[in-house]
Amino acid sequence: MRVLIAEDHEELARTVAAGLRREGMAVDVxxxxxxAIDRASANRYDVIVLDRDLPGVHGDDVCRALVGAGDPARVLMLTAAATIDDKVTGLGVGADDYLAKPFAFAELVARVRALARRAQPALPPVLVHGDLRLxxxxxTVTRAGRRLALSPKEFAVLELLLAAGGAVVSAEQxxxxxxxxxxDPFTQTVKVTVSRLRRKLGDPPLIETVPQAGYRI
Incomplete structure (x- = not known):
């Protein structure tokens, strides 16, 4: 899952980003x-955590621009104002959810995950392939009932491959x-991560390399 945080309070933005990364998400700030508009036009995000009171281009206008451009990312709007009118306005400009500051980090994570599920075709709550469960x-990931210790990137790659339902996922994706x-797009980081993941998944092998195309379960 890839998330963009647009928040002018730098310490808050970095703290939230660090927390979401610990949850296994890829995060830009x-x-x-x-x-925010420039970054969203250059990258594909599942969720954009958007402070309403951004300097320069206001958060409402950022949201309008994203909706107008047909950006598929779901928007979680953050604001210090928590009145009903503020929430109605925020949702009215295209936000998918609204969270008032200060907020509990656990609630933010839950809302981000819920929005990410809505940003793609519906998936079952647990992804299963044979004796593999994610x-x-x-x-958590288990195979034949045995829990596997995966790094956040290994978990993310496996989740993407399982979510693809047998379709090929390119290294670029x-x-x-x-x-x-x-x-760095020119490194071997994806290849190395897939190699480590294969070893941890064990036999029989589950991840197939499709030459010149990518990987699939």
Whole structure:
């Protein structure tokens, strides 16, 4: 899952980003409205956490721009104002959800995950392939009843492959969906991560490499 945080309070933005990364998400951060629009046009995000009171381009206008451009990302709007009128206005400009500051981090995570599920075709709560089970909410993976210790990136790659339902997922798609903007597209990071994941999944092998195309379960 890839998330963009648009929040002008830099310390809050970095803290939230660090927390979401610990939850296994790929996170980018911008500090003003113009940068939010630019970043959303350059990358595909599942969820955009958008402060309503951004400098430069106001959060409402950012939201309108995203909706007008047909951006598929779901928008969680953050604001210090929590009146009904504020919520109605925020939802009226295209936000999918609304969260007042201060907020509990656990609630933010739950709302981001809920919005991400709505940003793609509906998936079952637990992804299963043979004796392999991946629970996105509990952040657990088991094979033949044995729990596997996966890194956040290994978990993200496996989740994307299982969600594809047997379709091929390219290395570029994996890099875009599981890593943030600082990932070097010319490195072997996807190949290395898939290799480690294969070893942890064990036999019989589950991940197939499709030459010149990518990977599939």
């Amino acid at each position: 911008v500090l003003d409205g113009e940068a 629970d996105p909410a509990a952040r 994996l890099l875009e969906r599981a890593w943030d903007e600082f990932a």
